[in-house]
Amino acid sequence: MTGWLSPADWDALALSLRVAVLSVILSLPFALALAWMLSRKRFVGRMLVEAMLFLPLILPPVVTGYALLALLGRNAPLGSALAEIGIVFAFRWTGAVIAAAVMGFPLLVLSIRVAFDSVDRRLEAAAETLGARGWRRFRTIVLPLSLRGIAAGCVLAFARAFGEFGATISFVSNIPGETRTLPIAIYELLSVPGGMTGVQHLSLVALLVALAAAASATAIAGGVLGRRNEEGAR
Amino acid sequence: MIDLSIRHVVGDLDLDVAFRADVRTLALFGDSGAGKTSVLNAIAGLLTPQAGRIALDDRVLLDRANSIAVPVAERRVGYVFQDGRLFPHLDVRANLVYGARASNGERVGDFDAIVALLDLGTMLKRMPTTLSGGERQRVAIGRALLANPRALLLDEPLTGLHSEARQQVLAYLTKLRHELRVFTLLVSHHAAEVAALADEVVLLDAGRVTGRLSRAEFTARYAAIAGVA
Numbered sequence: 001m002t003g004w005l006s007p008a009d010w011d012a013l014a015l016s017l018r019v020a021v022l023s024v025i026l027s028l029p030f031a032l033a034l035a036w037m038l039s040r041k042r043f044v045g046r047m048l049v050e051a052m053l054f055l056p057l058i059l060p061p062v063v064t065g066y067a068l069l070a071l072l073g074r075n076a077p078l079g080s081a082l083a084e085i086g087i088v089f090a091f092r093w094t095g096a097v098i099a100a101a102v103m104g105f106p107l108l109v110l111s112i113r114v115a116f117d118s119v120d121r122r123l124e125a126a127a128e129t130l131g132a133r134g135w136r137r138f139r140t141i142v143l144p145l146s147l148r149g150i151a152a153g154c155v156l157a158f159a160r161a162f163g164e165f166g167a168t169i170s171f172v173s174n175i176p177g178e179t180r181t182l183p184i185a186i187y188e189l190l191s192v193p194g195g196m197t198g199v200q201h202l203s204l205v206a207l208l209v210a211l212a213a214a215a216s217a218t219a220i221a222g223g224v225l226g227r228r229n230e231e232g233a234r
Numbered sequence: 235m236i237d238l239s240i241r242h243v244v245g246d247l248d249l250d251v252a253f254r255a256d257v258r259t260l261a262l263f264g265d266s267g268a269g270k271t272s273v274l275n276a277i278a279g280l281l282t283p284q285a286g287r288i289a290l291d292d293r294v295l296l297d298r299a300n301s302i303a304v305p306v307a308e309r310r311v312g313y314v315f316q317d318g319r320l321f322p323h324l325d326v327r328a329n330l331v332y333g334a335r336a337s338n339g340e341r342v343g344d345f346d347a348i349v350a351l352l353d354l355g356t357m358l359k360r361m362p363t364t365l366s367g368g369e370r371q372r373v374a375i376g377r378a379l380l381a382n383p384r385a386l387l388l389d390e391p392l393t394g395l396h397s398e399a400r401q402q403v404l405a406y407l408t409k410l411r412h413e414l415r416v417f418t419l420l421v422s423h424h425a426a427e428v429a430a431l432a433d434e435v436v437l438l439d440a441g442r443v444t445g446r447l448s449r450a451e452f453t454a455r456y457a458a459i460a461g462v463a
Contacts, residue, residue, distance in 0.1 A: 122315070122317070122319055126315060127321070128279075128280075129278050129279075129280070129311060129381075130332050130333030131307050131308070131310070131333055132332070133307045140321075141321060145322070
């Protein structure tokens with residue numbers, strides 16, 4: 001297998017997996033908080049927040065990448081302020097994580113929100129009469145009963161992040177070993193004479209990861225966690 | 235002791251109810267739509283009446299005139315819902331201790347005693363979906379009691395159960411009535427269970443109190459439908 005993929009391809013695969021996993025882990029707390037707000041709270045500007053949430057799904061990814069560059073680039077106000085305290089995203093692998101997180105965020109929030117919406121409010125009322133205040137109710141009732149939706153959202157966001165190309169290449173470019181993710185490596189090989197074998201190999205790897213993600217999503221939807229949620233609905 | 239006087243008009247609900255009682259078990263008796271469950275919800279804090287005052291013993295839970303509304307989680311009322319509302323992802327033991335854990339160090343109901351009283355010992359590790367309707371209701375009653383409530387609110391606890399389960403749960407409720415010193419407010423449209431459990435009965439119809447009967451008076455008036463002499 002070592003000879004089947006070049007060291008650079010292995011780097012690209014490892015980077016893509018790292019970026020995708022980290023992007024989900026980093027965005028999960030924010031997604032949980034926003035999904036909760038959208039599911040349970042009425043607040044001014046709610047419709048605007050919902051519209052903004054959909055933007056990464058609707059905008060061309062290259063535009064999202066450009067927006068990130070305009071916001072977090074070295075010459076951008078926020079980017080230069082962060083650079084002064086040693087935090088740089090542009091043209092760094094950490095920037096690829098930010099781009100992947102932004103692109104996967106809507107899928108994560110929407111899945112979790114649907115899961116929160118489907119928790120029986122009467123159970124929360126029962127918990128409240130038993131003395132459980134807000135955070136405890138969330139932790140002991142809402143969160144466990146939403147696990148399936150949260151897990152499914154994580155898989156979707158992971159898959160979106162793993163396949164991210166447009167926003168990533170706009171924001172962090174293509175730097176081997178730093179920002180050259182698997183989709184970018186495939187794109188690069190496509191334009192190189194004799195690169196087709198590498199394209200095929202990397203595409204097969206991408207297919208395997210996608211199948212694994214899809215299988216996980218299916219298993220979560222119909223598997224153990226799913227059954228637990230269905231018990232709740234009965 | 236309960237002292238309640240509430241007014242609430244929203245949509246089809248037109249509630250204007252007042253009663254005061256100092257008995258062990260009080261029943262609210264009336265047809266569906268009489269406003270019985272809304273009264274329970276107001277006591278538990280799940281419904282905030284537009285006007286009124288609710289006090290349990292010497293504790294004011296609600297006083298709209300003085301802007302007092304104790305949060306639901308702090309009212310310490312044990313609410314047994316008509317549909318049980320056991321937490322589906324927790325086993326029976328975890329359901330039972332849910333309220334006990336939430337009461338923050340205050341003395342809670344004795345777990346072993348409640349489990350013995352309701353014969354729950356053999357089902358502690360089971361999940362709610364594997365329980366029969368009657369078993370679920372017994373767990374719901376145990377869970378409410380273990381939260382060490384000032385009052386136990388029973389919302390049609392036997393509705394939806396088949397006759398055997400109904401008799402079984404009724405027997406447990408009768409046992410509780412004798413063994414526990416907790417004020418119980420029973421909501422029901424079944425004369426038999428009211429006759430079996432209540433010391434005093436408030437009759438409700440279309441959101442208004444239409445009468446007040448002692449247990450003997452209730453039994454005499456509703457003997458035919460209650461199936462008691």
